[in-house]
Amino acid sequence: MRALARKGKSAMVRLYRGYNRRKVRKAPPPSTDKVRILILHAYGMGGTIRTVFNLASYLAKHHDVEIVSILKEAEEPFFPIDPRVKFRFLDDRLHPSPDPVRAMLSKMPSKLIPAEESAYHRFNLWTDLKLARYIRSLDTGILISTRPGLNLAMAQLALPSLITIGQEHVALRTQPEAVQELIKWRYRRFDALATLTKADLRDYRAALPKKPKRLIRIPNAVPPMTGDVAKLDAKVVIAVGRLTRLKGFHRLIVAWEEVAKTHPDWTLRIFGAGPQEENLRQQVIDAGLEGKVELPGATTDVGAELEKASVFVLSSRHEGFPMTILEAMAKGLAIVSFNSPHGPKEMITDEVDGLLVKPRTNANLATSLLRVIEDEHLRRHLAAGALETARTYDVDAIGAQWDALFEELLARRNGTYVRPTPPAPAPAQIEPAPADPAQAPPPA
Known part of the structure; x- marks a missing residue:
């Protein structure tokens, strides 16, 4: 059979x-x-x-x-x-x-x-x-x-x-x-x-x-957004994403308990919707963070909300290529993110355009948030670095990579594809051999 x-x-x-x-x-x-x-x-x-x-x-x-x-x-x-x-x-x-x-x-x-x-x-x-x-x-x-x-x-x-x-x-x-x-x-x-x-x-x-x-x-490109870059004078930390366990917002709220103790004038805003919304709202109430942690729901204008903040935080368990980091960089925010090897680690250079935090460590996340809140020079340094990084993800630069891929695939189908010739190695620099004292001419 x-x-x-x-x-x-x-x-x-x-x-x-x-x-x-x-x-x-x-x-x-x-x-x-x-x-x-x-x-x-x-x-x-x-x-x-x-x-x-x-x-x-x-x-x-x-x-x-x-x-x-x-x-x-x-x-x-x-x-x-x-x-x-x-x-x-x-x-x-x-x-x-x-x-x-x-x-x-x-x-x-x-x-x-x-x-x-x-x-x-x-x-x-x-x-x-x-x-x-x-x-x-x-x-x-x-x-x-x-x-x-x-x-x-x-x-x-x-x-x-x-x-x-x-x-x-x-x-x-x-x-x-x-x-x-x-x-x-x-x-x-x-x-x-x-x-x-x-x-x-x-x-x-x-x-x-x-x-x-x-x-x-081919990475994603920075999408078009409304408004201008952030002025970094708002006492607001922002997070954006679907409200699921994977995004780690429950960890972020725990970390914010430490931040709120010393900086009650700062606000954490978590934009998004999803199955964990009610659980997160209850967690905010239980932690006594009402008025200090806000969950405004989903927004269709991410750019406008990023512009009103000074710090962006990503607390996900793991990510592919988080567009929210790219958007926050393009708005000139200081970035604090858990260090995921398949996204944040490639997008962020630690201490240059953001801070990378050991994953799933609430205390370390709180410490990094406190650093950028308390050190304005660091905050502005990271924000300036983020703007520079975002320019490398310009839509025309990324789009050109898709154009080149389409051209290559069509050429492969048409039988006209020519594999690029790798650049020739630079000629080796041969150092002259040291003179043999025995063969040196006698002194005049």
């Missing part, structure tokens, strides 16, 4: 590959004119969504760009959008159709997304069907996917004529083992895999037995 099953599976694979070859023969030539970006929930709130909008806006200057969202669960986007960018939603959960097939499939668990994927519960058989149909409908252009489940689906389903780019916003090491195993064998099918950090790039190089055609690190 097992041998029969293996033969059946092998026959299905051959049929599938044959179908792909026929589709590719009829496909238009490779092109970068159209760019499609797959995302889970375009109208939601989160760093990935904000960075996708930012990238789409840059690419829309020279490409036909569409953001393809698996879900639609809000009437309007949380973040502002560029009118040049199109949107498509595969599963409109606000206005579901009365289709009985949809109703039936929506109650059944996904078979396309691995159960260990963190967003698995958001998918079902209906989204599987819609996603598979969409990916299979593309025969040219570029498709970029932005999370492991969608990357794995794209690797399985995309036609060979489509240029595929997997983009990872979360570190490989934080993925469940089952997801990592799938990544090892499917990601090799991509034209390119783009990571946000050098540390994650190293991890993928070490982990993938066979590599995509291109493994590259």
